[in-house]
Amino acid sequence: xxxxxxxxxxxxxxxxxxxxxxxxxxxxxxxxxxxxxxxxxxxxxxxxxxxxxxxxxxxxxxxxxxxxxxxxxxxxxxxxxxxxxxxxxxxxxxxxxxxxxxxxxxxxxxxxxxxxxxxxxxxxxxxxxxxxxxxxxxxxxxxxxxxxxxxxxxxxxxxxxxxxxxxxxxxxxxxxxxxxxxxxxxxxxxxxxxxxxxxxxxxxxxxxxxxxxxxxxxxxxxxxxxxxxxxxxxxxxxxxxxxxxxxxxxxxxxxxxxxxxxxxxxxxxxxxxxxxxxxxxxxxxxxxxxxxxxxxxxxxxxxxxxxxxxxxxxxxxxxxxxxxxxxxxxxxxxxxxxxxxxxxxxxxxxxxxxxxxxxxxxxxxxxxxxxxxxxxxxxxxxxxxxxxxxxxxxxxxxxxxxxxx
Numbered sequence: 001x002x003x004x005x006x007x008x009x010x011x012x013x014x015x016x017x018x019x020x021x022x023x024x025x026x027x028x029x030x031x032x033x034x035x036x037x038x039x040x041x042x043x044x045x046x047x048x049x050x051x052x053x054x055x056x057x058x059x060x061x062x063x064x065x066x067x068x069x070x071x072x073x074x075x076x077x078x079x080x081x082x083x084x085x086x087x088x089x090x091x092x093x094x095x096x097x098x099x100x101x102x103x104x105x106x107x108x109x110x111x112x113x114x115x116x117x118x119x120x121x122x123x124x125x126x127x128x129x130x131x132x133x134x135x136x137x138x139x140x141x142x143x144x145x146x147x148x149x150x151x152x153x154x155x156x157x158x159x160x161x162x163x164x165x166x167x168x169x170x171x172x173x174x175x176x177x178x179x180x181x182x183x184x185x186x187x188x189x190x191x192x193x194x195x196x197x198x199x200x201x202x203x204x205x206x207x208x209x210x211x212x213x214x215x216x217x218x219x220x221x222x223x224x225x226x227x228x229x230x231x232x233x234x235x236x237x238x239x240x241x242x243x244x245x246x247x248x249x250x251x252x253x254x255x256x257x258x259x260x261x262x263x264x265x266x267x268x269x270x271x272x273x274x275x276x277x278x279x280x281x282x283x284x285x286x287x288x289x290x291x292x293x294x295x296x297x298x299x300x301x302x303x304x305x306x307x308x309x310x311x312x313x314x315x316x317x318x319x320x321x322x323x324x325x326x327x328x329x330x331x332x333x334x335x336x337x338x339x340x341x342x343x344x345x346x347x348x349x350x351x352x353x354x355x356x357x358x359x360x361x362x363x364x365x366x367x368x369x370x371x372x373x374x375x376x377x378x379x380x381x382x383x384x385x386x387x388x389x390x391x392x393x394x395x396x397x398x399x400x401x402x403x404x405x
Contacts, residue, residue: 006387007033010379011062011076011178012186013054013169015043015235016211016334018061019376020076022069023361025384031362033071035376036064046082046212046233048168055175062176075179077383079375080126081186082213084165087227090114090128090156099150107133107145110154117158124166127159127185131223142221157224159185184382185227186210186375187217190332192385193378194356197222204327206356207312207345208375209335211235216312218319226319232308234335237301238262244300245281251290257282267298268305268340269347298340305341309348316349328352332374 006025012018019037023030038060042053062073092114094106107130115128133141134153141147166183173180187208195204200219205226208215214233218226241258245251253261261281267273275295283290312329316322328351331341336355345353357369358377368377 006384007071007073008380008384008387009065009073009076010079010189010376010381010383011058011173012079012189012376012379013058013172014040014079014081014210014334014375015046015213016040017372018057019373020058020061020065020073021373021376021380022065022071022073023380023384025387028388029362030360030381030384032364034065034067034069035365035368035373036061036066036068038064042172043212045235046210047084047165048172051168051172051175054169054172058172058176058178062178073178075181076173077181077189077379077386078169078173078183079186079189079379080161080166080169080183081208081210081215081229082165083229083231084162085126085185085215085229086160088117088158088160090117090154090158092116092154092156094152094154096150096152099148101146101148102135102144102152104145106152107143107154110152111156114154114156115158119160122163123160124163125158126161126166126183127157127188129157129159129224131155131157131225132221142223157227159188159227181383181386184379185215185217187215187227187332188224189378189382190356190374191217191219191330191378192381193358193360193374194330194332195219195327196359199327202326203321203324204330205312205316205321205325206330206332207336209234209308209331209333209341211334214308214333214335216315218316218321220319220321220324225321226315228315230308230311230315232304232311234333234338236308237266237304237335237338240300240304241266241297245292245296248300249292249296251281251292252283253281253290261297262301262338265294265297266301266338267294268301268338268344270295270298270302272340272343273298301338302340302344305338305344306348309345312345313349323350325349325351328354330354330356332356332371334372336371
C-alpha cells in the first residue's frame with residue numbers, strides 16, 4: 001500500500017450483527033480492503049444492556065476485518081441508533097444594528113445561536129445540520145456570504161440522543177481498544193453510502209430498518225429536513241408472527257423459528273407470493289405436525305409493515321415532504337431484506353422505493369451489495385471524509401465538532 005494512504009474504518013454495532021468495513025483513502029478515493037462481522041450480544045431492544053458483551057462483539061468483528069484487510073484498526077466512525085435518538089428543528093436569529101454584508105463568521109454565529117436549545121435531562125446534541133438561511137425575511141439561501149442584510153436566521157436540523165446511551169456505546173468501543181473518531185446517526189451514515197448529492201437535491205429519504213430500531217433521514221435540496229427514530233422495527237414483525245399465529249390459528253412457534261419463517265417465506269405485502277402454499281411449522285416436542293398457509297403468515301407481516309411505513313409517512317408530512325420525494329425512499333438495514341418491503345413502501349408513501357446499496361467505494365465486493373452493509377459502508381466513507389477535512393488532526397470540541405457539511 002502506498003505510504004500516503006490512510007485507513008478509514010466504519011463500525012456498525014447493531015443489535016443483531018456487528019459489521020466493520022476497512023478502506024484505504026488514496027488520492028481522494030476509497031478502496032475496499034476488508035470487512036468483518038460477528039453476532040451481536042449485550043443489547044436489549046436497541047439499548048446497550050451489557051457493555052462488556054457489546055465490546056466483545058465489536059472486537060470479534062474488528063479482528064476479522066483486520067485479518068481480511070491486513071491492517072491494524074485503531075480508530076473508527078461508529079453508528080448511533082436506537083429509540084433514544086431524536087430529531088428536532090433549531091432556529092438561530094442574528095440581528096444587526098445596521099445593514100452590512102454577511103461574512104462566513106456571521107453564518108457560523110447564527111448557527112451557534114440555533115444550537116442554544118434547552119434539552120431535557122440526559123439529552124446531548126449529536127449533529128447540527130444547517131438547512132438554509134433566511135435573509136431579511138427572504139428564505140432559501142444556502143450560503144449568503146456577501147449578501148447585505150440586517151436580520152439573519154439560520155434554520156437547522158438537530159439530532160439528539162441519550163447521553164447515557166451514547167456513553168455506554170463509546171465505553172464499549174474504548175474497551176475494545178478503539179478510538180472513536182465520530183458517532184453518526186445510522187440513517188445519515190447509510191445516506192452517505194447510498195444517496196448521491198443530486199438525488200438528495202431532488203428529494204429522498206433513507207429508512208434504515210434494523211432488528212430493534214428503525215431510523216429515518218429526509219433530504220431536500222441536499223439539506224436534511226427531517227430525522228427520527230420510529231417505534232416499529234424488524235423485531236416487531238417477528239414478535240407479531242410468534243404471538244399472532246398462536247392467537248389466531250393455535251400454532252405454537254418459538255421466536256427463533258418465527259424469524260426463520262419470516263426470512264424464508266415471509267412477505268410484507270399480500271399477492272406477491274404463492275399465498276396458498278402450505279408451510280410446515282416446527283412443533284414443540286410431543287406435538288403433531290403444524291401446518292399453515294403462506295397467506296396466514298403474510299397477513300400478519302403485512303399489517304406491521306404497513307404500520308412501519310405509516311410512521312415514515314408521518315415524518316414526511318412533518319418535514320413538509322409528503323408526496324415530494326422525486327427520488328423516493330432508499331431502504332437499508334437487515335430488516336429491509338424482507339420480500340415486499342419496497343412494494344409496501346411505494347403503496348403507503350406514493351413514491352419510488354428501492355434498496356439502498358453502497359456506492360462510491362472501489363473494489364466493493366459483489367456479495368456486500370446488501371442493504372444490511374449500507375450503514376457500515378457509509379460510516380467508513382464518513383471516516384474518510386473526516387480525515388480529508390481534518391488532515392489527520394482531531395476535530396476540536398464545541399460547535400465545529402457538531403456541524404455537518
